Amino acid sequence: MNRSVTIYDDLLLEAPPETERAQAVIDKYKRQYFARKTKKNEALLHSQPFESHRGGYRMIVIVAPFGDGLALRESLSVFVSLIKGENDPILDWPFLCPVTFSVMSENSKKRVSRTFFPYDTTENEAFLGQPKGQRNAAFGFQDFFPLREIKEYSSSGEFFISVYIELSSKHLFRGKNRKLIDYFWIFAKADWLKCFSIAPMNKCGYQMLLHCPKNVRGQKIRDECARLAIEDMGRYLDSKEGEVAILDATNTTRERRRLLVDYCRKMTHQPPFRVFFVESICDDPVIINSNITEVKINSPDYKGHMSEEQAKEDFLKRIENYRMQYEPLDEDLDEELSYIKVINAGKSFYVHNVNGHVQSRVVYFLMNIHLLPRSIYLSRHGESEYNRIGRLGGDSPLSENGLKYAQKLREYFENEDLSDLRIWSSQKIRAAQTASHLKDLAGHTEFWKCLDEIDAGICEGLTYEDFEARYPKQFAERDKDKYHYRYPSGESYEDLVARLEPVIMELERQSNVLVVSHQAVLRCILAYFTNKNRDDLPYLKVPLHTVIKLTPKAYSCEVEMFKFDIEAVNTYREKPGSKDDEALSVVVEWTPEAEQKK
Template identity: 25%
Template sequence: MSTTSAIDSDDEGGELFNGFGSAPMSRSTSQKRTSKRWSFHNNTRPNLQDMPSAASIARRLSDITGEDGVHEEMSVSVLGGGQLYSTESGRLFHAGKIIISLAGLPGRGKTHLSVSLTRYLRWLGVKTHSFHLGNYRRASAEDDITHDLFVPSPNSKKANDIRNKIVNECLSDILNFFKNDKGQVAIYDAVNALPEYRLELHQRFKELNIQVLFIESLVTDDSIIMKNMEEAARSSPDYLSWDYQKAYKDYSERIKTLTPYYKEMGAEKESELSYIKFINFGERIELHNSNYGYLINKVVFYLMNSRIKSGSVFFARCYKNSLEYTQDPPLDEEGLKYSRDLAATLFDHLKSQGKHYIKELDEIKERLRPLAPARTLSVEERHPAAGVDGVDINSLVVWTSVKQRTVETTKFFAERNVKIRHRIQLSQKNPGIVGGLSEEEIEQKFPNEYDHYQRDPYHYRFSRSESYHDLAIKIEPLILEMERMSGDILIIADDTILKVFYGYLMSCSCYDIPYLNFSTDEIIEVKFNAYSNSATRIPITSHEK
């Protein structure tokens, strides 16, 4: 693996000087690309104190549907909802620059892993970007190129030239990300089949004072490979508008073509490399040369909680979301109707998607119909040990806060023996001294505090209150639990909680999260996908008893 591009001396001690060759990197706009080179050159930290209040009002979002922002350019230096601090350079000062290079055959979940890692690290405020070699291949490949293009040393000169070109372009963009965009973590999503390629990659970036970590995704479970192949045939950008059967066959042939060339990491000459073997997507993890720093240890911790995701996360606002923080009345008749309509609407939606476990739930309901009202859940059922839920992809778990009205909203789910989990972390944001006040009253009584809040509603907290950022830190254990789970999850909570969860799953800027709008007449569904998550609305319809 080689490249003919280089980057001039970095202003941080020339760390990228003469990298990957000696010729200046071409920035020609004539190059055919799926998108422009990643460049986020505005690295100044937003001056929130000098921003007019109207600037924040203008950020109100009219729609929360669509695809997530995990591949979007980073327009501000502070992006993540869970970021603990920021620096002028945009890099966490105790972590350095890191390239995470993936390795593994197709169908092993590398793209899913790169995207989910990008989402998590951005949430922590780390300037991170995924560089998918497949994007560069799709931009450069021609129709008459066969699977020979995926072989490390193609027999065809044309395929070999294209292969070298796309690798050079991708690595040049990674270097540009570190130098000009002040990036901190670049994730290189490629097969990286041969030890000599991996060694050269390691040596080149090491010379530039960039830490290199390899993550090799290995799969020994054929059922995981089959599932990944089916997902790729349906949703990979390689197979847009393809017939599913043809796409599946083509992807299978790609894997068969490349398999004889792939060499698993662990050869003696790779002994100096730092790498993680990620086996069966979290079933087992092996660390090699694990003298890691803070940020890479966060990556390892995330991997320990990561699984191939299936199913959806559903968001529903709790009844009477506008109640004061200290109030906790039981549901009234309208609240019970809302609970019934919510459950029936979700069950109808799941049935329409062919969810087989819904039929089983209906059978359970019929068996329970003559019995007494649902019993109170035990402590073990409300708060089970980690790893109990989400083992089966055909399952539904409902999370609620410990507020009485959210617990009672699960009544019609409990009737069908759906698992209900009460999470104290899902309690709404504490408004402090402004509790029960309208926005106009807050502005009148606390004009200075209100002005600060308008400038940064995500981080600012009134006296004795919580901020959205506080909620983000509080729910991090639930985010990791959600990452471990398969199947469907319904979260019933105050909209302040839903905004933060949605912000994580859809890679929203922390400056957008306070303005997300959740209505009580709809359910928001976030679907997991290897390349990007997507959100849609499900109107809650009225159902008779």
């Protein structure tokens, strides 16, 4: 995935702090700099921090304009340095993502690229390990690009360097608010899907200016980034691993959309790739204001970089700049295109020329989400008799402690005072008993078969000790790959997430909902809303006698956990070989465990 920084030799401290696109620009890289041999001009240029991907590794790019070390005054040197970030505890270390530096020519010359392949050794800990100080030692190329050739690659005084961070699918799916990707990942098994973003700068003060149609330099940067993103997308789709790509860009003009369609049609892939556009139209001032207040000013583009008023003013100007060049999708002029128009945040839709399964799934997803504030409450049933003796599955009733929890759960929701609460419960006895204590607090209570616990097949009613003794090979296979393992005559977690697709889509449509279900089922729902990967999904912690409150937001999902002071057995089994099961917790930021409100 491409990531970028923007470096200005004379505006370095004002450069935007994060970006979505690998676009390092050294502005006003003047010819006379090369003639000077003073120490001042041999100084390093440091970018502002940026992320490898949303919620990923934080890093900076360091450029030595006149070379470094053995390449001093011979070559331009480029390096990357990992810096301390808030998500470090949940990232994989050491950092082993290949990093490609490329020179981007204004004159259509051949693109020059070099890739640094990190590898794990004790000696490289200072470069690739989790930062212990503010930042790690830098790695890259001293002899990246000959100084004598720079003028040939720049005619306007600007020299472009792209930085490409090659991420695995595990990295990609840790990003926040990637709902469409999450949907395909879990429910459509899309290991073959990636998102490519066109965002030359993380603007923060430059946003409005960059998108002004009269800004020739800004247009040039946007076009170059669009070209690179489309080329990256094309290479991915043309590879064996790539089947679906999301191009994250506005594509507000008919010309830009035509460029994209023509590019895909020219590709030699058989069958040809289909292009599907998603257009969001909003003319409701209430929704626009809510979107700006709740979404945009809290986005990574703005949050922490300017005041709310400044962010709002900047974004409104950006909207106006887009309006000046915006050409909406048209039923007649764009008759051959496939698209969906989402009007006023889902109040109505217009779907045109949908082709194929993937496009149908995108339409299904977009027509089942909303932006209204709400919370989703998840709770396992109270402790059951089978829980007490460690047996799998079954349909046993609640234990004495389980009944106490059901009563406390009622008290909790009396304090929540939700007039629009809906309750969805599994049809198993233990879940129905738990939910029955709250029936009169909800406007509607439903009992869903698809919320029943994972089917353990021939292992239903066994303890784990019995399972291992009777079926040692099956037990070992389950420990080896718990997500894909299917109980004989039963289900796997993979089967379970497919079964839960209607539940997820219905949760996206609803307001406040309490789901009373089982450990495996709630793990799948949590994996969707908290962006967990398949390896971790079967090991998420969903303890008994605990309410987990999910509050979906624009760029994250807030998770709160309320542990009730009622004794219950611990049914959690750690991942084999795991040294730190806390890394598999449901959320990164936990609220302090608290007793039920009084």
